[in-house]
Amino acid sequence: MRSTSNPVFRNLPRQEGSGYANFGSGVTGAGQMGQQFGNQYGQQYQQPQPYQQPTATRAMTIDDVVTKTAITLGVLALSAIISYGLTNANNALAPLFVIGGGLVGLVLVLVATFARKMDNPVIVLSYAVFEGLFVGALSFMFTNISFGGVGGSAMIAQAVLGTFGVFAGMLVVYKTGAIRVTPRFTRMVVGAMIGVLVLALGNLVASFFISGGLGLRDGGPLAIIFSLVVIAIAAFSFLLDFDAADQLIRAQAPEKAAWGVALGLTVTLVWLYVEILRLLSYFNND
Secondary structure, three states, X not given: OOOXXXXXXXXXXXXXXXXXXXXXXXXXXXXXXXXXXXXXXXXXXXXXXOOOOOOXXXXXXXXXXHHHXXXXXXXXXXXXXXXXXXXXXXXXXXXXXXXXXXXXXXHHHHHHHHXXXXXXXXXXXXXXXXXXXXXXHHXXXXXXXXXXXXXXXXXXXXXXXXXXXXXXXXXXXXXXXXXXXXXXXXXHHHHHHHHHHHHHHHHHHHHOOOOOOOOOOOOOHHHHHHHHHHHHHHHHHHHHHHHHHHHHHHOOXXXXXXXXXXXXXXXXXXXXXXXXXXXXXXXXXX
């Protein structure tokens, strides 16, 4: 099975063959798996019978993915609005929400991934709350002059529209098969993600010793190019996320697995939003 750039989707059932399918096709009888569907479910996937659902559960559908993702994003948006309002009333809260919310959100994602709790709605919605605090406060800092922002909350609306525009565009690309999710494509996206992460960390370390660091976040031409590259990688990673979710549906995973899909898509959406917001701040500074 192909690996995904999003660590939340790593613990997926294996599937033989090329495995390309339309997102949300929900094909039944996917009996070529031949092994257990995740340790957290402990159900034997027999060949050639389809996944045997426990009597109290049903197979996950595309409707479950849409519903759980909408709930997660709704909680995140509400938390972000509250965070923005609180930081607007008291600017001292902005660094606390950015650092605290970001760190707690990261810890929750790591717990969900490595403890195999991706299907736990409490963890997923808790992530949405804390990540919302992070996103709201960070958005305020990007648009507030006292924090070095450029002013004008319209930039936030532009970033939101840009984020969901990219999401919708990549969903169309996936469904039409314009770009196939192959092992080679996956390796390229994952490798690119590792590369930008190393560069970002290197720029952060260099900024402690050199003003502006390596120039990847100072708003100059190199910073604009770097942000465009990061946005492109985040956009392509949606294809891997869609494919991973599609495989869960085809494997007839339990309905609660949709929470893990919602978590993974939300992580990528937040990453893309922050990078688009950063890019817009460069242009508004000019």
